[in-house]
Amino acid sequence: MNPQPRVIANELQSIVGAEHVREAEPPYPPGVVMPLLLVEPGSAEELALVLRAARDAQVAVLPRGGGTKLEWGNAPRSAALVLSTRRLDRVIDHAWADMTATVEAGCTVARLQETLAQHGQRLALDPLWPERATIGGILATNDSGTLRVRFGALRDLILGVMVALPDGTLAKSGGRVVKNVAGYDLPKLFTGSLGTLGVIIQATFRLYPLPRETHSLSFSLEDVAAANRLMLAVLDSPLAPTGLQLRVAGESSPQLDVRFEGVAAAAQMRRLLALAGDAEHTEAALEVWALRESLWQGQEPGLVCKFSVLPADLAAVCEEIRRVAGRLRLRWSVIAQAVGVGLLRLEGPNQEALAAALGVLRAEFEARAGSLVLLHTPPDFHGRIDVWGDPGDALPLMRRVKEQFDPAGILNPGRFVGGL
């Protein structure tokens, strides 16, 4: 890989115009020290040409949207050119009567939602940092939030994509209609591929109506087992919550947040209270549904991990976290959704202890057919431990997929699972 992007600076300027090529400002991804060149193409065609120029010159490319998750994934083996989607930020089409929308990758989640709200609709997903996170970025990282329990993840909402490949190919897959089985499902392949196969340029989503009513309650339970039991009871009932979130931290009592939306929200709330018996509860503020973001701040340096387990295992893994954190004198906090996907913050001054805790916990999660992925670390922690964990026996196949889409290996080299 060529560490010096300036070899193609002239070429890039001729593709996108001189004013759209400059030095990238920090923060850079972990492990990157060299100043990077930043290029901001203004169209799909320009973006494809930029990629091809980088490929021809063997310059490693770091696709970037809002830059909120640059630290996710392994430190790239090489990064020279930041390819920003900032200028590709249009909502191309809101076909509200068909309940679909096509949007460019650089549009922020918040701006898309504002546009959709004009017709009483939404992308039924509440990812992290919507004001800054872009559509391309949430797709590449497969971020999801509290609405997932009802509406699924991006893979369930995306209908079509347009992508650019390192050889300059612009390709579409999927479509703009809610039902379509023609050809391979590249929208799903690109969702969660962390910019290692190609650059997402635009995507089409199915939409849902904005609810007219919303009610949320928070229950305070005596222990995490009880909170997990109530969560499973709600899942096993005819109630249809649009949010079901478990919050556990240190020695404070676990909280279970429940949200109902729509015309029967109040009635469902009443039935929930009957189901919950005498569990203590309060009306929940809207903010509880964005509390995940608070895990990136703490009193001491810390790690943030994304984990996934089966819903019925949530209590057990929280107990395990409590044991491990207690033994290693770490503070901890978990916010998990009822689908089994959650975030864990571990913090403490001792990096050895953090690394040790991560090792033990990852083994525990993987033994339960789950996973634990590192998202955020203290500044000098990166490199101490693999970010992703066990990639499973499909890694050779994933490598072949990567080799087909990016044979020169210029896209985010090494950042993904198994060093892909």
Next chain:
Amino acid sequence: MDVRIIEAFRAVVGDDGVIVEREQLRTYECDGLTNFRVMPAAVVLPSSGEQVQAIVRICHRAGIPFVARGSGTGLSGGALPVEGGVVIGLARLNRILEVDIPNARVVVEPGVINAQVTQRVAPYGYFYAPDPSSQSVCTIGGNVAENSGGAHCLKYGFTANHVLGLEVVLPDGTLMQLGSKSLDRPGYDLTGVFVGSEGTLGIATKVILRIVKRPQIVQTLLAAFNSTDDAGAAVSEIIAAGILPAAIEMMDRLSRDAAEAAVKAGYPDADGLLLVELDGPVEEVELLMEQVSAICTSCGAWEIRLAQTEEERAVIWKGRKAAFAAMGRISPNYIVQDGVIPRTALPRVLREIERMSAAAGLRVANVFHAGDGNLHPLVLYDQRVPGQEQAAEKLAFDIIRLCVEAGGSITGEHGVGQEKKKYMSAMFAEPDLETMQLVRCAFDPARLANPTKVFPRPRLCAERSGPYQPHPLEVAGIAELF
């Protein structure tokens, strides 16, 4: 086929698992799309994942193409054998391996029949949501390969939304796990890619499914209109009101008459019938059903029936479910077409189909999933009349082109298979198709898994580093093997 290969198959699955007699092979020469027929060289019927793997290994070493088959109900020729190839029938892999109610997961072998999953979990108050009309006979493996839908996918999604993981045998005989029981397993979403790949990326030998809790209540409304235009307007208004029904189905005059002739569902004598099903919490369903009913009335419905019990609902659905088969009552032959349009294009496309049908002198019956714009025009014809079959095929193709022009798709649930390969170029440009086939090159560089389906032209796979070496097609390989 080389007898040594047949012997190798027998060694894996036993004598009763290998079919080579012409008469018996006939059962396998086509799927639900009966106008394409190819006699396979052999049919192999494994009864475990390991046996599937052993069979595929033999095929791979000898360079023999293979086609997986579930129940053969596919409607696009997906399970059509390839010349000189082997059919691997999965009906004997029919065990439900695990039922995990607290986590709402079921693990099955691919030969399990769709409806059996729901039967198995119904006592716990759950169901498996994707419900193709063929659900009492089609297999989960076939559903996975086709990404099958059903009447209720408007609300609940398709097979792809309910498959969390797979065990697959790749075309080179490697067995591996894609996805898992828990969500978001790190790595590429290869489960998502495999679902809907129509048997071209390998064979699924285990499937991890998500099941869904039964809604508190279900209500079904049947409304009679003077035209499909009026019924279509009601659909648009229901959606615009922010209501997401579990299903919205529409039938035109011809389908209604056929269904009536076949099962005497007692449908109103109408030119446009709309069936709207709502499910969920009682309060929500009751309130929204009132709104739906009011919308239908304001759009010109002159009769509305509301079914609240299981029996009443069954009566309403009976005619709709019988609609395809009922065509036999009014026409000797028919083509089932499957296209998708944006819902808003419905009135325009239906009028255009009517015009095209008149111009071709052939009747077209329309039954469709109106909520998601998935049309199933049935082109009626008589094979005995010279030229009519060709005219019907042309009309069916023109209808698909119309769907694509309206911004839709050439297939919503039946797949591309053999039948629609040639339509792929109507929907996708060459670079799109080439890019999709990169996936194929990663999974099956030697092109042995259902090699002639889906894509109009195969892409030559560039050879890359890695353990795989494409197999030379010479006999020497076979000799070495045994």
